[in-house]
Amino acid sequence: MxxxxxxxxxxxxxxxxxxxxxxxxxxxxxxxxxxxxxxxxxxxxxxxxxxxxxxxxxxxxxxxxxxxxxxxxxxxxxxxxxxxxxxxxxxxxISMIFQEPMTSLNPVLKVGDQISEAIQLHQDVSKKEAWDRSIEMLRLVGIPSPESRVNEYPHQMSGGMRQRVMIGMALSCHPxxxxxxxxxxxxxxxxxxxxxxxxxxxxxxxxxxxxxxxxxxxxxxxxxxxxxxxxxxxxxxxxxxxxxxxxxxxxxxxxxxxxxxxxxxxxxxxxxxxxxxxxxxxxxxxxxxxxxxxxxxxxxxxxxxxxxxxxxxxxxxxxxxxxx
Amino acid sequence: MEKVEALVELKKNKTAMAGLILICFLLILALIGPWISPHPPLVPDPINRLKGPSWSHPFGTDSLGRDILSRVIYGSRISIIIGLIAVSISLVPGTILGLLSGFYGRKVDEPIMRGMDIMLAFPAILLAIFITAILGPSLLNTMIAVGIVYIPHYARIVRSSVLSLKEQLFVQAVRSLGGSNLRIIFLHIFPNTIPPIIVYATLGMGTAVLQAAALGFLGLGAQPPTPEWGAMLSEGRQYIQNAPHVAAFPGIAIFMLVLGFNLFGDGLRDILDPSLR
The missing domain is CATH 3.40.50.300 (P-loop containing nucleotide triphosphate hydrolases)
Incomplete structure (x- = not known):
């Protein structure tokens, strides 16, 4: 084994x-x-x-x-x-998702920027690429119309959607x-x-x-x-x-x-x-x-x-x- | 989305709008000053000394026969620039100190905040006089002095927001994604501290203008013949009984600018501070 x-x-x-x-x-x-x-x-x-x-x-x-x-x-x-x-x-x-989706995203940054950041922290990709992959992640976690949602701020989303975003962030580098x-x-x-x-x-x-x-x-x-x-x-x-x-x-x-x-x-x-x-x-x-x-x-x-x-x-x- | 909402809120807030109108009025005056002032602000006219308001000199003339309206208009440029530069001088280091102090706590916090406490223990004007006395009287040194005096205020405000922000889950979340402390401080915590900083900086513009005028009044700021409002006020003081307009008009100008910033700052606080809604 x-x-x-x-x-x-x-x-x-x-x-x-x-x-x-x-x-x-x-x-x-x-x-x-x-x-x-x-x-x-x-x-x-x-x-x-x-x-x-x-x-x-x-x-x-x-x-x-x-x-x-x-x-x-x-x-x-x-x-x-x-x-x-x-x-x-x-x-x-190793990545982690937390209990409180309402507070685990930064309220003043767009969700796309937050997912992009997670990607760019570990992978040598351009901002544009990271952004495109953020859209891809949002699609993967089942958020409808990810192209427009990626520009939204956390307060524009429901708790369930924010938890989806968190999961997307956590999985963005395939941990x-x-x-x-x-x-x-x-x-x-x-x-x-x-x-x-x-x-x-x-x-x-x-x-x-x-x-x-x-x-x-x-x-x-x-x-x-x-x-x-x-x-x-x-x-x-x-x-x-x-x-x-x-x-x-x-x-x-x-x-x-x-x-x-x-x-x-x-x-x-x-x-x-x-x-x-x-x-x-x-x-x-x-x-x-x-x-x-x-x-x-x-x-x-x-x-x-x-x-x-x-x-x-x-x-x-x-x-x-x-x-x- | 959010920005549009804030603008709508701003329009509804009468205090903020009144302040904004006052500020805009003086700002426009400062911008188009050279084209609208009826006389050159620095050229003496010994025949027309201390004349009261008239058609050719709507605000009268000062002890050297210079047109007070023109000097007040030119003075608005100086005061607004003083406000902007002085506020930037206090805002940038104050914010950085507050961020570091609040985030790292203990060993970083103690020396920074005790230093700030010492600065706060002096009356603001006394400290400003002290700093200008060391640097020498000039307009630039006035801005530096007023700027330094207010560093602790920004440091404290930023520190207190950081103390609550750093406990938030999103900070933990960034860390769990591999973000470093500096990234967390400047990319994640700092943007959240901007609203209180904006409010305080707006109110601070008024205070800075007032402080600079006070230093000008004491002869430590702008030197003659610069048409600085505080210095003009000080000069007019000697003639207050025979020619009160010499001191009155620059005084009113200071009052309007400071009032404008205070009203606008108060209004902004109502809009940006969700706890007051």
Missing amino acids: AAPLLEIQGLKTFFFTRKGVVKAVDGVDLSLNEGETLGLVGESGCGKTVTALSIMRLISEPIGRITEGSINFEGKDLVAATESEMRKIRGNR KLMIADEPTTALDVTIQAQILDLINRLKERVGSAILLITHNLGVVAEVAQYVGVMYAGYIVEYADVITLFKEPRHPYTVGLFQSIPKKKGSAKRERLQAIPGLVPDLLELPKGCKFQDRCSRVFQRCREEAPLLLKLNGSHQVRCWLYE
Whole structure:
């Protein structure tokens, strides 16, 4: 088997605040092959976005810092890369789309200028060529009459269209990896489906791998081949999407599935099961398993020892003492 | 599209239009001055000293018999040029300092902004007098002095907009596409700071004209026989009891130009600042 496109090992990204050290990412291991889609799921504040920003090396220093671990991308350790090396990778080999399409475009520049800029940053093409390719990108992401739309400012477009523009920008240099940080969260449901469909289609065409960050398991089921479930800074369960949906093992993953509303009439109507409690304060993490206070199956060992990522069958891995 | 909307807004805004009309009136006067002024502004006429307004001298004459209307018209050229140059002298370095200070924060911000604070601690006119005293009195030095005095104002305004702009997602997005800091500062943040800069520069034109006139009045600005309004005012001061028109007309001219810029600047702020809508 060829080496994976992206391999993260033991990644730790901490924020050194006045109140103390926030362990936003506390030992994440991930790997992603070329052309695959990996969904990273978890509730707000579990470290999904920080993981993504760590890969891009966009953690705002000196408050935040990658303290440990390695991020291997195309055989290069990004943690050790210099800023100018990273600038050549960002947008070119790895690109990112953000949650808020309303604010992720510069309000005072034409969308065409912004896409052209992304192209010209990495490719030696004339302004005219870049502009023509911007029109092409807009057509590719399904914006009607791109020749005139390219001259518009972001405020003249809807949220869904802006997200399309962002996707166009992110894919303009045919990156090997695209990180999508909750790309559909800020959009309404009908547009969400269109955007997911677009991402899936373009992925095939451009041949990028996708790291999809979301809190929506439905979105994961739609587009991902593999899923990592994150909780309080680390991965608690990792599996291919079918295995994970069929047999979730970690009590947290099980809880996540139980908290999805069931189809009406499919079974007897029952109360929605929520996971009790809140995500622990990242400043005061408990000893042992981080999920212990919310876990229905907690036992003595969970309170004493932090669980390791245990291999089940195939690629399925789980961080829970129940399965040792 | 956007520009057209702004023009429509401008037409609806009475304050801005009043200011614009005043400015345009004085600007046209300055442009066609040499062709419409009835007398040469610098030639003395010892027989007609300190004459009140008449048909041949609508604004009267000064202590050397020079036609005050002609001098006021020529003075408008000087004042407008002073305003433009002084504002550019404060705007360019002020904007750059504000951009760097706001964007990099901490180690860059502290020395720049404390320096600006020190400059702001002096009363503006005192600092301008101080600078002209060092450089020597002349029209050019007046512009430099007034320009330097207002650098901190632009630096502060730009810095405060940068502080909020740099947290915006589009900055992160440019960075994620491989943009460098300098690219982000000058190509992405700077265009967003232009509206407040335009507003402040317009208001600043009025202030600069006033400051330059004050320096002229104190004898530190334009030197005789240059028809600078402040200097004319100062000269007329001696005759205020017998020939008040000598001081009155340049005074009215200063008033009109400054009022024009202030009204226009206020109007622009209403139009460009979305939070006031």
